[in-house]
Amino acid sequence: MDEAPHLPGPVSRPAGQIQTRPLQTRPLSPHLQIYGWTVTMAASITHRLTGVALAAGMVLVAWWLFAAASGADTYLVFVRVASHPVGLVVLFGLLWSLAFHLLNGIRHLAWDLGYGFKLSTARLTGALVYLFSVLIAAGAFVLGLMVRGGFGV
Amino acid sequence: MNRSFRTPLGRVDGLGAAKSGTGHFWRQRLTALALVPLSVWFVASALAYVGAEQGAVAAFFAQPLNAILMFLFVLAAVYHMSLGLQIIIEDYFHQEGLKLGLIILMRFGCWGTGAVASYALLKLALGTPA
Numbered sequence: 001m002d003e004a005p006h007l008p009g010p011v012s013r014p015a016g017q018i019q020t021r022p023l024q025t026r027p028l029s030p031h032l033q034i035y036g037w038t039v040t041m042a043a044s045i046t047h048r049l050t051g052v053a054l055a056a057g058m059v060l061v062a063w064w065l066f067a068a069a070s071g072a073d074t075y076l077v078f079v080r081v082a083s084h085p086v087g088l089v090v091l092f093g094l095l096w097s098l099a100f101h102l103l104n105g106i107r108h109l110a111w112d113l114g115y116g117f118k119l120s121t122a123r124l125t126g127a128l129v130y131l132f133s134v135l136i137a138a139g140a141f142v143l144g145l146m147v148r149g150g151f152g153v
Numbered sequence: 154m155n156r157s158f159r160t161p162l163g164r165v166d167g168l169g170a171a172k173s174g175t176g177h178f179w180r181q182r183l184t185a186l187a188l189v190p191l192s193v194w195f196v197a198s199a200l201a202y203v204g205a206e207q208g209a210v211a212a213f214f215a216q217p218l219n220a221i222l223m224f225l226f227v228l229a230a231v232y233h234m235s236l237g238l239q240i241i242i243e244d245y246f247h248q249e250g251l252k253l254g255l256i257i258l259m260r261f262g263c264w265g266t267g268a269v270a271s272y273a274l275l276k277l278a279l280g281t282p283a
Contacts, residue, residue, distance in 0.1 A: 032249075051234070052241065058230055058270075062270040065214075065223075066269055067207075068207055068210040068214065069276040075210070076207070079204070100190055102189065105185050147200060147201060149205065
């Protein structure tokens with residue numbers, strides 16, 4: 001350590017002298033963990049996470065189609081896995097992910113057209129996306145459970 | 154000295170830092186727009202066939218409109234997810250070789266998934282009824 005004090009902000013030094021203070025001690029720009037959570041940044045990261053979840057969900061959609069194309073026995077394996085409690089949790093997660101990604105995606109498309117950039121508007125639409133994604137997912141899940149007496153075959 | 158007859162605008166047209174210009178951005182929005190009605194249709198259809206027998210699901214996709222809409226859904230979804238996952242990989246992996254390798258693997262996985270779904274759809278739509 002040299003005699004330079006570890007203080008943020010400009011360090012006074014004699015005019016004309018080349019700075020010798022190591023780069024590591026200079027203040028860095030704050031990263032993500034410094035900021036408090038806002039609904040807008042939460043919606044942004046949730047959009048990414050649900051996108052990844054839905055990509056994995058497409059593998060299950062492909063399996064569903066392949067099972068349906070392979071015959072009754074193969075399809076029954078899919079139905080058994082889907083109706084297992086773990087399968088139901090995954091299906092609800094995917095339903096919510098799709099509802100969120102779809103609603104927030106529409107929010108993004110509106111931004112692309114130049115609408116909804118006002119901070120209060122962006123906060124409101126972000127909160128609404130969370131609210132309605134849960135309502136839609138729950139509604140769709142209950143509806144699915146009611147169809148043909150539920151998941152059990 | 155500029156020996157080219159092309160204007161500066163002409164040289165950068167369609168390019169940019171990623172050498173792909175706005176192509177990625179535009180395709181992501183285009184597939185997103187297509188997926189708004191297609192994903193709603195898919196979920197509504199899937200919900201209607203919860204717990205159904207294989208024969209009922211096969212009969213659903215044997216109808217031309219359903220097979221075509223499902224194929225469009227799979228195509229748009231696979232394209233959209235390959236574009237989105239690419240952005241995520243580019244954002245979080247900075248070592249060039251690893252980044253490229255992950256993007257290649259991801260692309261293979263996405264289109265492999267699409268190929269499985271497409272094969273199954275073709276079989277359901279065109280295959281002889283069981």
